[in-house]
Amino acid sequence: MPNLTDYIEEYIKKMLALSSDQCIEVKRRELAGKFSCVPSQINYVLERRFSPERGYLVESRRGGSGCIKIYRINGEQAKILQELIEDACKNSYDSERLRQLIERMREEKIISRREAAILEVVTGKDIYEALGLNPEQSIELRHRIFKEALHKLIKPGY
Amino acid sequence: MPNLTDYIEEYIKKMLALSSDQCIEVKRRELAGKFSCVPSQINYVLERRFSPERGYLVESRRGGSGCIKIYRINGEQAKILQELIEDACKNSYDSERLRQLIERMREEKIISRREAAILEVVTGKDIYEALGLNPEQSIELRHRIFKEALHKLIKPGY
DNA sequence: TTGAATCTGACCTTCTCTGACCAATATTAT
């Protein structure tokens, strides 16, 4: 009944549960070997079942003794991230609201201080007003930028 | 899991930490001997892990009693960024040019991949075109956003 | 039956490591 992807997912989750720090390291080839499948199957599983949206982070290194690291980001963080994305995608926050969101993301360590700094600058109203955009355009643009940036950041691989 | 390069990097960093003045001197052969590898491996490590972009400076002297000096430097990144910014500020780069600049900064490790992703999104032309801005406004805005974001990043503390 | 999820394989990129050969500098012999 369950398929290969399910088994691999289950296996990884067990490993994570056994790990002390919510973080495991695997070799793609080895793991694939353990399930007698092609290595890229592992990528598929990671993409589908261990995405940021589901509360996981994946990092990897190529080359000799390369590996794949899988982190569980704490449930709170994951929830906040989802909220933020949904929120931000619904509709136009004013610049103060956006600023608060960014601040919160930084506090929750979803983004770094530098990333927050960039986002604050590019979603601040000063830039747009100085250019003679009307308020509607300005809000729309900030909103758009924020959304796009967030989408980029939660993409697998980032 | 760590590989030879990691070990050598770690060793050098420990030495640096122990040094009083953020500067150490090593013999390439000796160091290679300590890790049972070929001498050029040391060059590889220095190139990959102790680049200026990562905040290090390497000097060497050949010949009898030659040696390699490794310094930890501060503020070098800021200098590189300053130059880039000045260039970008003088010449109003188009979106492709900006993209290349961002790419280069990422390659040089001045900004992270995530930071690069944000910058690429916010300076890409797609966002502005969809909003019906005329080309001049669009260019001006991208330019401004890029400048502001970078200025923020090189502020002390970032 | 049809569209989404799963799975495979061919090909690609990145990182590491080695070895042969090159370049520079100090030391020693003449």
Next chain:
DNA sequence: ATAATATTGGTCAGAGAAGGTCAGATTCAA
């Protein structure tokens, strides 16, 4: 002094070892 030699470090191409990507085949479920 000058030339020869020894001692260092530098460069580069290539092999090998991971992991990544993507299109297409297959399977599954509505």
